[in-house]
Amino acid sequence: MEDFDFEKSMNRLKEIVATLEDELLPLDRAMKLFEEGCLLANNLKKYINEAKQKVEMYSKEIIEDITMDGYDEREDLKEHS
C-alpha cells in the first residue's frame, strides 16, 4: 500500500458511483466500472485499517524513532504551568 494514493482513489470511487447512476451507460462498461469500484473500496478500507503511524525526533546527527509513551503528560503539564 506504499504508493496507494488515498485521496485519488477516494475521488475515483465517488466518480464511478456517480457515473453508474446513468442507466444509459453500456452494460460492459458499467460492469468494468463496477469491478474497478469494488477493488477501490476494498483497497481504501485496507489502507485505512492498516494505516501506520510513526513519530520521530529530529536531531543534528540522527533522526531517532520515539514512542508515544516517551511523553509523560503530567511532567509536561508541570513544565508549562
Added chain:
Amino acid sequence: MQIDGKRRIYSVSEITFFIREILEEQFPLIWIRGEVSNLSRPLSGHIYFTLKDNNALISAVWFKSNHGFTKNISSEDLRDGKEVICAGKITAYPQKGVYQIIVEFIEDAGIGNLYLELELLKRKLKEKGYFDEGRKRPIPLNPKKVAVITAKKGAAIQDFLKIAREKGMEYVIRIYPSSVQGAEAEREIVNMIETANREQWAEVLVIIRGGGSFEDLHVFNSEKIAHAIYNSKLPVVTGIGHEIDYTIADMVADYRCATPTHVANFLWENKETYIQQIDELSISLYENIGRLIRSKEKSLRINIREMKANSPLYKFQKTITILYKLVKDLFVSMDSRIELEKIKSEKYSYRSVSKLKEKLLETEIDLSLENKNMVNSINKKINAFSSFVHLMFSKMESLNPKIQLKRGFTYIKLKTGDIVKSSKELKKGDMIDIVFYDGEKEAVVK
C-alpha cells in the same frame, strides 16, 4: 523569636510580618510607571495584574473600592500591554511570601511599548505583503509526512500527538525540537524552520505552542520568525496559544489554527468518517449497478417484443390472416352467385367455412409457438390448406348447375322464371323454356 546561644531565630511568619512592616514604613505611598500584564478580573471585582518593564516586574492589586480613582482610563479599560502610572503602597502578602503594590490610583501613560512595537511591525509586514491572502498555499489533507516545530516536551506536542493518533490516518510526524519561549526561542525556531526547509522531507510544516501569557507568546511576534515563515517553501500551519491569541507568526502562516489540537484536527480527517464514507459508497455502487442491470433487462424485453413484431414469422402469420379473410370473402361472393337452395344441403356451406376458419386459427396458434420447426409446420399447413381450397373449388365447380348441363342435362323454366321441379306443375298448352348449357329453346306442353 528565640535566642539560641548567639543565634536569633525567627519563625517564617515573624520574619514575613517584620519585612511587611519595613516595606509599609518605607513605601507608604509611591508612584510606579510600568506596563500592565497578566491582568485578571475574578468575581470578587478586584483586579490583579503585574507591572513590568524590560528587566523587572511587580505584582499589583487594585481593590474594587479604589476603581473610581483614575485619570484618562477607567478600570474596565485596563488591559495587558497598557503603560500606566500607579500610586499605592508597597506591602508584603505573607500567605504567598511575595511583595506587591496595593494600587490606589491609576493614570494612563500612553500605549504600552510592546504593543506599540507590535503594531508598527504588523503595519510594516503588511505593507511588505507578508499577510496577503493571495500568497497563502493550500494545505494537503491527510499529510503523510509532517514536520512539527515545538518544545520537545510540552502540552502542545502532547495534545497534537493525541489527536493525530485518534484520527488514525497514516503518517510520520517528525518533531524539530525548539524552545518556544525565552532568550533562545527566536533563534531556535528560525533555525528549525530553515532546517525543515533544507530537508524538504515534509509535506507540511507545523509550528505549535501551548497557551501562555502575552509575554510567553511574544516570541512568535518576532520579525525574524515572520521572515522565516514567509520564506518557507513548505506550507506552514500554526497553532499558537489559545483561541484569542493572534501572533504575527499566525498572520504570516499559510493557515492559522487556534490551538495545537486544532492543527491536528485540521490536518487529518477522522478514520471512522472515511470508513463510513467507503461503506456508503460501496452500497451506492451495488445499488447503482443493480438499477442499471434492471433497466437493461427491461429494455431488452421491449426489444425482444419489437423484434418479434418485426419478424418474418409474425408477418407470415399476418399474411395468413389476410389470406383467410380473402378466402372467406371469396366464399361469400360465390354464395351470392350460386343459388343457395341448391347447395344448402351440401357439405361445403357456411358451416364448412366456419370449420375452415377454425383450422386457420389453429394454424395461427401453432405459428405463435417459438419453435424452429414452426416454419416447416406452417408450410405444411399452408400446403394442406391450399390443396383443401383447391379440392373445394373443384367440388364447387361440379356443383355448378351449368356444368351439369354440359353433360347433357337440361332444366325447364316457366315464363315467370320459376324452375319446374315436378311434372305436376305443368298442364297442356303451358309455354316453357328448356335450358341447355349453351342456350334456351321455347316449347309448348302437349
